[in-house]
Amino acid sequence: MNGTMMNYPMTLDQILDHSYRIHGDKLVYTQLNDGEIHRYSYTDLYDRVNSLAHSLSEFGIQHGDRIATYAVNSYQHLELFYAIPLVGGIIHPLNIRFSSQQLATIVNEAEDRIIFVDSDLLEDYSKVENEITPITTVIIDSNLKCKNEYNECYELGYEDLLSNSSKSRIDIQDENWGMALCYTSGTTGDPRGVIYSHRSMFLHTLAANQPDVFGITEKDVVMPVVPMFHALGWGIPYATMFAGADIVLPGKNFGNIIDLIAKTGVTIAAGVPTVWLKLLPELLANRDKISSLRRIIVGGEAIAPVHIKTFEKDLGIEIRHAWGMTEMSPTGTICNLNHSHQSLPDSEQWSIKSMQGRPIPGVQIRIVNDKDIELPWDGTSIGEVQVKSHWTANTYYKNGGSQDIITNDEWLHTGDLATINPDGYMNIVDRTKSIIRSGGESISSIALEKSIISHPSVMDATVIGIADDTWGERPIALLVLDEPVEDISLLMIDHLMDDFPKFWVPDRFLVVDEIPKNSVGKTDKYAIQQIVTNIDNDS
Structure with a gap:
């Protein structure tokens, strides 16, 4: 006998609709190049997203079409995060740090129909433009259509696409439709793509917003410093809006991060440890200006206990260490203390917090030896980490390297070696040697x-x-x-x-x-x- 519940599809338009109807007065901040802050409400975002989505539909974008973005964290990029999937398209955020050869390979394989390019990145984009299959280019800068220094003009300006008067919501037909294409460099060095579905990202969003994961609430002001081209900014743009928190997008100019935190009252920030360690002297020198900041989510690499100590003891900022990979949308584990750790000495607590942590709700994890035998969670046995979840890939785009991604019993190979202690805390001790x-x-x-x-x-x-x-x-x-x-x-x-x-x-x-x-x-x-x-x- 089946249940008697509705089969209500889990699609991203629900996140947009919820943020508009319930949290319409919440704000989206973007730091512009001149240091000024652009701000508008979720209601404004909702209207612009729907206008953009209708224009993309009229342009001929259909279910499954890939649309690339070559952009920094900004309100326009956030609009594209919703508008493209809203018409059944698949957003393809390009890593602006890739070489022109890598970008050309990825764009040509993805067969992107449109690429949205930040005006500040036009010079870099020009190096790859002639190497890719001709596609429509839109400059993300008001109605700028011409790259004046190159005497080249494009068909569309960004604001042209927002002139569509329709503000009605478009419904997604199938939760299993692809919504994003994110590439990662595997152990072979070749870029491999993963297509996230509406369902997988919706479920990732619900899990990420659990109190012991990202823990975002309606009262928060969230700043993803992690680039939006990194596995969709770790899913934070979706998690933040679903929770109804304000979102702060730092743009290209990281030199004003301290002032940006002070002006917007950021409470939660996220980014790789390198960013925060570089900012640490400035953070210590401006304690009063960053008093609102209570939590930093770090990932991408480990953070040492000594650095956790500085953030938590000297600045009063909680560090939550997350682990995952592009194939996992990307979050797999999070590290924070459980109830039994509260009485431990500070040094032991910081040591625990430097681990990769416990699986978040919806993720299963195991370690196996070289004979694929599962190893105990005893804190000493070392094995390859394998995972499965509602938001974990089981193949690559166009089957790139798919022959070795999944085990026979359908667990994802990660290539990381780790221990897991009896409390479920994973500690990576090594990783695939080909990746630095x-x-x-x-x-x-x-x-x-x-x-x-x-x-x-x-x-x-x-x-x-x-x-x-x-x-x-x-x-x-x-x-x-x-x-x-x-x-x-x-x-x-x-x-x-x-x-x-x-x-x-x-x-x-x-x-x-x-x-x-x-x-x-x-x-x-x-x-x-x-x-x-x-x-x-x-x-």
Whole structure:
């Protein structure tokens, strides 16, 4: 016998509709380039989103069409987060830190029909524009249609699309329709796309807003510093509006973050630890201006207990450490203290908070050994982390690398190695060796190695991540040369800058006689770490 409940589809138009009807007077703040703050209400957002959605529909956007954004965190980007899925389209936020080659590959594979580009990013966009299949470009800047410095004009201005007089809501027909396409760099170094559905993002939003997860309430003012192109800004733009909180979008100018917090009364912020550690001296010097800030959600890389201590003891700001991946929409675990931890010494509490934490509601997690046997939650057994949830992918867009994403019993491989203690707290002790996490970004060592080895002067090479106080990790390359080179660092930097973002380029290039290999001929990463340590100790 089935239940007698309604089958009411879980779609993003419900989030928009709820925020408008129940919290219509709440505000969306955006910091503009000149430091001024643009603000309008959820009601204003609702009207503009519906106008934009109707215009996209009249333009011919249909169910399943991909529409890219090349933009920073702003109210226009937020409008697109809703308007595109509202007509059945799939928003495809592009990582503005990718190289032109990476962007061209992704845009061409996605077959985007329209790309919305921030006017401040036009110069970067011009480097990739000729490498992609011709698509309609819209500049996100009032009615600007022309890139004056290039003497090129486009068909549409952003505000043109908002001139549609229709303000009626458009209903989504199927909760399983795709609503977003987000790319990640996998262990092969190739970008792979994941399509989120309305259902998966709706459920992710409900889970994220639980008190012990993001814990956003109607009384909060939330500032996602994490870019909106990072797995939809960790889903925070949707979670914030569903909760009815004010949202603060910092735009491109991070130099005024302290003043922005003070002017808008931010209570919850989110971003990678690198951002907050860079801001820490300024935060400490301006305690009075940031007194409203009570919680920071960090993710993308681990944060050390000593830094948690500074934020919580010196600034009174709670740190919540989240973990996940693009394939998980992205949130999988969150770390905060349970009731039994309250009596522990501060040092032990900070140590616990540096872990990746417990699965959020709706997520299952396990660790397995190399024979796929599940390991106990004893805090010492180390195994590969595998997950499943209502918002976890089971395949990649166009089947990129799908053969190894899911186990036979339908758990997602993460490539991370971890322990889980009896209370359910996960602590990652290692990760897939081909991925280096730097400033919250993923850098593929394999992609770098392939490019380095492609140079005629290089016989063999490997790239590893070395711990860095500021960035979490930074890449270092070891090379075996085929012929002597006067300045290998300069040569390699010049070689790599053509294909990769600047932050991907290794900080150092060390010439060695050979790359250590293990018994099956694979690169011995542990031995390489020792080589680098010995070189540093001798220098």
